[in-house]
Amino acid sequence: MTSRTPADDxxxxxxxxxxxxxxxxxxxxxxxxxxxxRADRLHLDVLHAHLTALLQLLDRLAGNTRPPHPAAGRHLATAHTRLWQATSEVHSAFHLLPSTAAEADTEPSACHPERLPEGPPVLTICQRHLAAGHVVRRKTTPTDLHPHTTACVR
Structure with a gap:
């Protein structure tokens, strides 16, 4: 079941x-x-960026939908929470993958963007995750997020 939308929407x-x-x-x-x-760090970084962009979209849709249609807005807010949980799991998986073959035998990296082997780009996955987490926590109760919490500490 998909809704039919005009081609020029x-x-x-x-x-x-x-x-x-x-x-x-x-x-x-x-x-x-x-x-x-297989999934590699770059792959998960790009996927994480896509998921955080979807988080922003869902947040705005929920905010705009809630006043005229409260029930629909609540469902969108719930979808936002579930998407955050998926985003958090992708972030965790990123840290469990080695960035090079030489690091395959070492311990997975902790969340320290400044110490990533590829160097800290302008916006690393950890910085993006922390920024998204800040927005999610402002609008969501801890009970809604339990047991999914981020391991990022900066």
Whole structure:
């Protein structure tokens, strides 16, 4: 069941992002040619950036929907919380993956963006996660987030 929207609607970028994700998912499907394709830190970083962008979108949609349609707004707010939990798990998985083959035998890195082997870019996954977590915690109760908490401490 999908809603029918006109081809010239106001959401072309969201549709394009969804199409890109579907294409990427198909290319990662198990096959003989790409059986060695696994998640790496860069892959999870990009996915985390996408999830945090979706968090912002859901937050705004929930805020705009809640006044005229409180029940629908609550459902969007719940979706926002669940998406935060998924985002938090992707962030945790990022830290469990080694960044190079040489680091495969070492302990996974803690959340210290300044010590990442690739150097601290302008906005690292940890900084992005902390910023998103701040927004989520302002609008969500600890009970809603339990047991999902971030391990990032800065």
């Amino acid at each position: 106001a959401h072309p970028y969201l549709r394009a992002a969804s199409t890109g994700i579907r294409h990427h998912t198909r290319t990662l499907a198990p096959s003989d040619t790409n059986s060695s394709r």
